[in-house]
């Protein structure tokens with residue numbers, strides 16, 4: 001909670017500032033008479049001014065910059081605006097606009113937000129964390145900028161991602177913003193363009209060895225336990241291999257998770273459950289072929305196999321349903337270039353670098369694009385999978401928009417309306433031969449904010465894969481049946497807060513069942529979550 005500020009300081013603190021909405025009594029009590037216009041507006045009046053000003057902007061990047069600036073001045077008004085119409089504002093404050101904002105981060109930078117922890121501070125991490133003004137931090141979302149969205153190594157320009165992700169904890173699931181800390185862990189960058197950009201805001205060094213990086217991350221993770229004992233560390237947008245290895249390194253010891261490995265897996269699993277419902281099949285009836293074998297692919301394959309095992313399969317049987325294809329072709333048992341965690345999915349098969357040939361031979365029911373290669377699902381690919389399936393499932397998950405493996409229009413058009421399709425970014429409905437198809441957005445923002453809310457409310461000691469499977473099934477259960485018929489695999493974004501409250505309640509129940517909660521078990525789980533939800537309203541200061 002904020003403490004009362006006085007005079008001009010009340011206007012400088014975005015968590016306290018009401019700008020034109022201070023009442024007469026507040027103006028008197030806080031010494032604000034004459035420092036703001038002599039009116040008292042409501043939040044709704046303020047919001048209509050924001051909407052009007054946004055309407056004058058011509059690009060989403062300009063709208064993004066405007067909204068970040070609004071957050072710098074008035075947190076409540078910012079969340080009021082974003083939460084008033086999530087379907088409209090999520091693509092502006094988050095993916096896909098945030099991709100462009102990151103590419104230009106050093107150029108559009110206005111004001112510090114979150115923490116910047118560089119490897120130059122080795123040995124001093126605890127002191128750095130102690131500079132943060134809030135003492136009860138519950139989530140740190142941390143990136144080293146190693147793999148930002150589908151854009152690659154952006155170094156310090158990746159700092160926009162933890163900022164955006166944490167805004168979604170609040171906007172989508174109601175986690176109060178004062179407990180959230182975005183962090184950019186600066187380990188340099190191998191991005192030549194940024195290393196030579198005079199406005200670049202990170203260390204001008206290439207990346208260190210894995211040993212050096214991990215030993216610094218160890219210092220960071222351990223310092224967090226001391227400085228913020230109730231904190232969960234959310235890893236985001238590290239390179240695929242680091243993401244998986246860091247998760248393995250800490251997951252059984254500390255409260256940590258990786259959104260790209262586990263959150264993305266959760267939302268794709270939700271889509272697979274919805275698709276199976278639409279087709280009248282079960283997960284165990286399906287065969288999966290991944291295009292891309294990085295953190296998202298591996299995370300999803302692991303979670304999917306856990307879900308299949310929960311349905312009675314052995315792990316080896318489950319893994320035999322998952323096939324992967326990467327830059328060097330199909331993962332198969334003679335490949336010598338694989339990383340440890342890819343090996344379970346390298347089955348006996350003749351080597352091939354031809355994705356269409358792999359489809360024809362493996363006969364997947366579902367293809368999953370996690371490659372970052374825009375347009376990789378060509379007409380030939382879609383026709384090949386449509387030829388062997390009545391309802392092929394096509395998930396083109398890479399982002400931002402130009403990186404999607406295929407667009408909604410292409411998937412429906414090339415498959416002649418047979419495809420069940422979702423993407424990582426939003427696409428508008430597609431009208432084809434008198435039918436309307438609704439492409440869903442398989443974005444982890446349905447999952448990580450709800451997991452965050454459940455962890456926040458229960459003060460969970462650990463974040464486990466079961467929690468992501470439960471979240472996936474809660475999300476799939478909330479797809480309106482009449483929209484599922486039109487191919488929509490995910491709930492509508494318009495009521496995302498309610499969807500995530502229900503999801504968080506299911507996850508919280510599991511946290512209690514697993515004995516991982518640090519608070520007493522409530523009788524009514526939904527009411528328990530709802531009671532902790534942040535509301536973008538001004539409180540009375542006089």
Ligand SMILES: O=C([O-])CC(=O)C(=O)O
Pocket residue numbers: 095148149150237259260264399443444
């Ligand atoms: O941020 C998003 O939209 C999804 C995500 O985690 C990623 O692409 O890394």
Ligand SMILES: [Mg+2]
Pocket residue numbers: 149236237259260
């Ligand atoms: Mg990510």
